[in-house]
Amino acid sequence: MLRKLFHKKIDKPVENKDIKGKITGIYSEDLQFFQNTYKDCFDIVFHCFETIEQRKAVIIYIQGLSDPEELNENVIKPLLTTEGASGERFSMIPVSQMKTLKTYEECIQSISAGLPVLIMDGDESALSLGLAKSEKRNIEEPVGESVIRGPREGFTEVLAVNTSLLRRKIHSPKLKMLQMSIGKYSQTSVVLVYIEDLAATQLIEEAKQRLEGIDIDGILESSYIEEFIEDTPRSPFPQLLSTERPDTVVANLLEGRIAILVDGTPFSIIAPATLFSFIQSSEDYYQRYIISTMIRWIRYPFFLVSLLLPSFYVALTTFHQEMIPTDLIISMASAREFVPFPTFIEAFLMEITFEALREAGLRLPKQIGSAVSIVGALVIGESAVQAGIVSPAMVIVVSITGIASFMIPRYAFGFSLRILRFPMMILAGTLGILGIMLGICGIVIHLCKLRSFGVPYLSTLAPAHADQFKDSLVRAPFWKFNTRPRLTGKYNQYRQSSNQKPKPPTNE
Incomplete structure (x- = not known):
């Protein structure tokens, strides 16, 4: 009976063929x-x-x-x-x-x-x-992109509210918004936003072509769009910038980029994106340039620490003990005397445990999530050391790595580093420093090949443009930002008049 039921031919629903027909007036x-x-x-x-x-x-x-x-x-x-x-x-x-x-x-x-x-x-x-009415969330500060100084408003799930937030910041009619519906059943409203004369024509046409080529049942979040239009889907690195902040979108629009807003989600997409886009924070432009430059110089080395520190620790303690000072290696050896696992296994277990605690803290209710993650890390770390499962040095290394990963402003990019940390540890545990160098070379080669809407991922470094370093390695004062980033071959180069440096008062 069941076999007959499962093998019974199911008729497909007949679609209404008159849906494209005209209203008859009858x-x-x-x-x-x-x-x-x-x-x-x-x-x-x-x-x-x-x-x-x-x-x-x-x-x-x-x-x-x-x-x-x-x-x-x-x-x-x-x-x-x-x-x-x-x-x-x-x-x-x-x-x-x-x-x-x-x-x-x-x-x-x-x-x-x-x-x-x-x-x-x-x-x-x-x-x-025009009598639509729906319940909507109030405009609030984005939780994942909070700032000490800067606007406190963020996008909501209502598309009309999000577009109005952009219009409030850019009053020029040059701000263009092209709307389209994507999704056979959801028919989700998607808006392509750009500033005429600033965004390159080929960039706009490429974005429209990629969006119109999406054929799917439904769009529930902007990540659906992101996976369909990115250049290299199999890359661990994000190639489009997502944000909840209207000021971040406006700042990128003024640099000649485009933005994509999706109804039903507060997260917008910005393209093209480069490596430096994910390491920079919106607050870098609200603090004085000296402070922002110092923060960036702290952020860049910790970016490398979050990727390479466990691997270097594994390589040094496993293959290159002669590179560690004598007093330190004696202290580390005494601490690891009763640890039953090799350094690689020890580091791998600790990293997995740390990632599990971080994920548990995100999924639990806010009232207990932070307490569980912090207390869990302290209790598990202390108990593991006392039980002789891991060494105190390994706990310190994993903790510093976790703190370094929290310094990455963009969650998606930080997650990419967390993924790459494990293959780097495997290379370090098998080949030592040589394995780390091979891994670094592979990552650099991949980044050199990576594109975001045709723009090199390592722009301002490869290809190098000396005049663009003022907003990558450092954050120059605003009166130095005379030109826009070189995103395309033809672009609106100048965004402000020159010679705007403040002049000291003359003594009369």
């Missing part, structure tokens, strides 16, 4: 089409009525996505009480945003977006009413 046929389309959808409301001129009409909307009070007051009431309200242009309906729809497909898209659709007998077009 009330009964148009109403029947939408009732069949939205069959078994309890949240779809069909409000049928007759106008004061005895014309049949129906308003179709989704319960919870449209404002019924505004609909009753500004649409239904005028149609029931005002002569001429159902004319060709519906001039008596006090709704600011109205759009004429000609096809069933346009009507379905409008209804899905929360915009009620008005259909009247005898009209071969429908009317989309």
